[in-house]
Amino acid sequence: DSGVTQTPKHLITATGQRVTLRCSPRSGDLSVYWYQQSLDQGLQFLIQYYNGEERAKGNILERFSAQQFPDLHSELNLSSLELGDSALYFCASSVGPGGSYEQYFGPGTRLTVT
Amino acid sequence: GENVEQHPSTLSVQEGDSAVIKCTYSDSASNYFPWYKQELGKRPQLIIDIRSNVGEKKDQRIAVTLNKTAKHFSLHITETQPEDSAVYFCAASMDSNYQLIWGAGTKLIIKP
Numbered sequence: 001d002s003g004v005t006q007t008p009k010h011l012i013t014a015t016g017q018r019v020t021l022r023c024s025p026r027s028g029d030l031s032v033y034w035y036q037q038s039l040d041q042g043l044q045f046l047i048q049y050y051n052g053e054e055r056a057k058g059n060i061l062e063r064f065s066a067q068q069f070p071d072l073h074s075e076l077n078l079s080s081l082e083l084g085d086s087a088l089y090f091c092a093s094s095v096g097p098g099g100s101y102e103q104y105f106g107p108g109t110r111l112t113v114t
Numbered sequence: 115g116e117n118v119e120q121h122p123s124t125l126s127v128q129e130g131d132s133a134v135i136k137c138t139y140s141d142s143a144s145n146y147f148p149w150y151k152q153e154l155g156k157r158p159q160l161i162i163d164i165r166s167n168v169g170e171k172k173d174q175r176i177a178v179t180l181n182k183t184a185k186h187f188s189l190h191i192t193e194t195q196p197e198d199s200a201v202y203f204c205a206a207s208m209d210s211n212y213q214l215i216w217g218a219g220t221k222l223i224i225k226p
Binding site: 002031033042043045048050055056090094096097101102103105106107108 | 213
């Protein structure tokens with residue numbers, strides 16, 4: 001157990017819908033990262049937050065948005081869902097600047113769009 | 115920006131043999147190079163990492179080597195076992211943003 005929690009574990013929804021994925025980082029970690037992993041694919045970096053502020057952006061679609069709240073949990077919002085958005089979404093956390101680089105991954109949320 | 119290339123994409127070795135996975139990076143400012151292992155259906159987990167002030171690091175059957183001049187680093191697994199079967203990802207990072215730039219992954223298959 002990495003100490004990073006993600007909910008829900010599984011999500012099945014229809015095209016055009018909107019969903020919210022939730023992540024709680026390890027205690028003491030200030031950075032949160034979101035990744036998308038499609039079937040048999042690599043880790044696509046979406047976005048990074050540090051202490052409530054957006055720090056870096058990767059290949060995140062305009063239909064996707066995220067935020068990190070004052071209690072450091074983070075949410076990834078996916079809207080106007082398409083079949084191609086079906087994937088495993090991982091959240092990871094790390095201490096952040098000045099600390100360890102190591103990223104601890106949550107168990108992931110498997111999103112299926114039908 | 116930084117780019118990390120990883121080879122091979124699939125590696126099949128006989129149980130007991132050694133496996134080597136290689137990564138190259140583009141930005142000489144990168145100074146941290148981790149390797150993550152992802153078993154089927156599970157989360158990626160750090161297995162070993164190296165900083166740019168060190169040329170080699172070993173942890174039991176796993177070792178990582180770094181060549182800063184050539185900008186490449188490698189993962190070496192000796193005496194491979196069935197539980198080594200997984201996808202391995204390399205990554206690179208630098209102090210400016212703590213963001214990991216990931217390789218595409220290598221699927222390691224251990225044949226009995």
